Structure formats: structure tokens, C-alpha cells
Amino acid sequence: MEEPRSIVAGYDGSAEAAAAIHWAAQQADLRDRPLHVVHVSIWPLLTHKLGPVPGVADSGLERSAQAILEEGVSRAQAAAPGLDVQATLLHGLPASYLAEISAGQEMVVVGSRGLGGFLGLLVGSVSLELAATASCPVAVIRPDLHPGGPVVVAVDASGSPTALADACALASAWQVKLTIVHVHHVPAGYAQQNGLDAEAAAGEVLHAALHRARTLAPYVQMEGRVLTDASVPHAILKASDDARMLVVGTQGHGFLRQTIGSTAHAVLHHARGPVLISRRGSGAHAP
Template identity: 35%
Template sequence: MTDPVVVGVDGSASSMQAVTWAAEEAVLRGALLRIVHAALRWAYDVPLVPQPAHWGPAAEAASWELLRRAAEQAHIRAPSLEVITEILDGAAAEAIAATAETAQLVVVGGRGRGGFTGLLLGSVGHDLAARSPCPVVIVSRPRAGRGTEVVLGVTGHPGRDPVLEFAFCEAARRRVPLRAVHAWTRPAVRAPGDMQPLVFDITSVGEEEARLLAESISGWRERFPDVPLIEHVVHEHPAKALIDASDGAELVVVGPPSRARLFGSPVHALVQHARAPVAVVHHAASHTYRS
């Protein structure tokens, strides 16, 4: 059986946009859609007055109504799609991450409900991106139409094969070109102990970075000869380069943020400002992606 696409909802407009995107993605993958809602709606040790309402019959009824509306939203976009709904027990990030063990993709909105609590609920996507064993797609805003390419952020660091494989498979699945973006601000450090020069020639370093990109994707170009490939090297901060590239993208694919730099990482900036959904793929992902 094909693993499901999982989408988490919390009642926000962003999560309902995620449902629409996940429904289309489930159809594209020939998978069922599993819509989930976490019952514990405050997952942070922050003193509040008044305290959040306790779980009870009214809260359970409201949760099922939320899931009903989400399923209805999915069927508007994909009438024949098989949809199941479920209330998860626990804090949102941990509960949804547990569903990722048997999912091929987890989808969440990039923003939670309004106010201060909305800020924290919106962080669920960032937390999932750092812990999920399967790719996480964060949908922050609706698109006016479909994009014309998949964008891949390439660092040139070793051990990124799952990120590259996912991006090539998604471009093949969608029958669109893959734009491999490698952004740099200073010459790359090639080995432990190497020192970055204080002064460098932008042209010569740019040529070296272009070679690094070509080497990083050379094997994948051979494995996916039918995927048109655009190599894009730019002297720019990685987050800005990917945000700019996202304007015409159907999907942006990157590796995960460091848990230590979750909210100061390029991935965090990308998710906040990208104009397309962002897929975060773990370097150690064990899934095999099929186009």
C-alpha cells in the first residue's frame, strides 16, 4: 500500500491552504490523504491567565468539526480523493512527527492562529522540519497558479543525497525543470582547519563554486536524464537566493535546519518569505522516492 500524505490542521487559514496543497499532492502521488489535528493545543511551558480550556466534550466536538471542514476542503479540490481524519493525542509537533514514521510526506501551514499563540503554533512546521523522518512541506501562502520549475538548494556539502534525490524525483513527477541553486558569500572551506582568505577574487571563486555545484549533481543528472536541469550559481546569501528563485517555483527543496539554529537559520528565513511551498528533507531520510 502506498504511504499516505499527512496534513496537520489547527483551524488557521494557513493550515487550510496546506490541506488544499496536500490534496493535490495526494492525487499526484496516488496516495490517500490523512488529515490530523493535535488535541493538546498548548505545547509550551508559558504561564497564561486565564489558562487554556481543558479537553472535554466541547473541545472534542470542535476538533471533529475542524477535521470535517478540512476534509470538505480537500474534496472540493479533489472529489474522488480518499480522505481519513484523526485526532492525535499530544503536542502538535511531537504528535505529527509520530505520523511521519508511516507517511511519505507531511504537510503543514507556515502560520498558526492569530496573536502570540499563533506565532508559536506556526513554529510547528519549523520543529517538524528538524525532526521528521520523512520530507516536510510547509505551505505559507497561496499561489496564483502553478509554478514552472522545482528549485533545489545545493550546499555542496557531503551527505545530501536524500535532498538531491527528492528534488530530482519531484521535478520528474511534475514534468518540470529542476533549478539547482548554489549561493555563496565567501569561499567554501574544503577541509577541517582551512582558513578563509580575507581578500578573494569574486570571478575565480564563482568559477570554483560552479564546479562544486556541477560535481554535487553530476551523478543525479545521469540518473534523471529526462529532467531539464538549470545550474544557478549566485554570490548571495542562501536564503535570499532561494527566496528570489521561489517566485516561479512549484516547490523549493532544501535540507533541514540545525536544531541549534532553528529560528536563525536560512531555512527559517526561507519558510517565512518564500513564494512557494518549501520541502525540507532530512539528510538521513530512509525513504526511497519514486517519480
């Protein structure tokens, strides 16, 4: 019998990771999925002195790493009592391990910033790398959530079917409004030719996305908006100011698989709230 797909949450003890664990636990509970809490200790890359300090009980870097993992599990259990929570302690580079673990899973969840302090050189690197390498959707959680806001999904000319499916799954789970946006890109100072044709094409993209969304989430209230802007990320970010979750796709494919596209990259850097980067790899499943 195939094991249920898990929601994987990275935890490093930071405030951002705590928010991510809380969000991941609630999402796992809503979807009836197990939660897999993972802490990846980088200390073995920096020192071989991981053991306890002689004569000092419950000390040492390895014990500290185990304590961080236990704390993550406790936070998850407090956020969703009765949830099936698994725990794994690994040693190495967090993004690499989390990307490997993500294969075939429901979602991987991380905080918007990592590690901090001296290791602040790595701030943001885990979420950025995962967004480019994971084999499932990547949720990057920030503490400033908007629990009453809608799910906002940006679709491009392709209709962004993966992002749309993930957004519908979130809106259905939360039973909140879904806002679908498509940006009609008009570069600044550019005298656009065939303007009416381009506007009509943008409207058709949005109409098709709404039609598909109503099939995927028939009981969810939804609206569609065509946005005109010289900057696609600016338009998306402005439209998602009060979003409970902003969902965007990624353009990485083929030899460019480990890229996420300029729009997703800008959104990750500048969004005020949580962002879901929709990805699929081999063995991945649509929601």
C-alpha cells in the same frame, strides 16, 4: 504486505491549513499515495471542559475538534476526488504528534502559520519544529502559490543529495522545469583569496548536481546557476521569487539532529512561496 507510505497533512481550520490540505491532496493523487489528515486539538492542555454544553446539541470543544477534522477531510476529497483519505484526531501538541506520525511516511504537509487569534503565540512554531524534528520531508505551504513556476533547489558543497532527490521527484510529478542553484558565498568587504579556485569549485558542485539530477529526472527540463552573494539565504530567496516550490536541505545531525541550520531557518521565515525542507530519519525512504 507493507502498507504504502502516506502523505500526512496537518489541519487546524485556518486558511493556511486549507491551502496545505489542497496541496497535499493533489500531491498524494499525483504520487498515488494515501493522504492522512490529522487534527491535533490543544484544548485538553488548557481545560477539562471538553464535553457538550447541557441542552445544546452538537456543542463542546471535543465536537468542535471533530468538526475541524471532518472539514479537513472534505477539503481533501474536493481537491482530489477518489483519493484514499484517512483521518485522525489527537490531543496535545501538534508538532510533537506530527513528527511522530511522520516516521517512515512520504511527506508531512502543514500551513505556514498555525492556530492564530489568542493562540497566535504559536504562529509558525509548528512548521519550524517539524522542520527540525520530522523523519521525512516537510512541506510548508503558503497560499500565494506560483503554479506556473519552476521547482528551485539549493545545493551546498555536499551536493545536497536528499534535497536534490526531493526536488527531482516534485519536478517529475508536475513535469515542470527544475532550477538547481549553488551559492558561491563571498562575505561583504572580504578580499577573497584564491577567487578563481573558489569559483571553479562552485562550478564543479553545480555540474555534479546537474549530472545527478539528469539521472533522477531524465525527462525534466533543467538549468543550473551559480549565485555569488554575501548572504546565502538572500541569494536563494531571490532566485526562488517565482518558484512553484523551493527545496532546501537541513544540516541537523547527531546531537544537533533537532536543528535545521541557519539557511533553512532563514528561508522558512522569509520565502514568499511554499518550501520543502528535505529530511530523512530512520525508516525513511528516498522518493
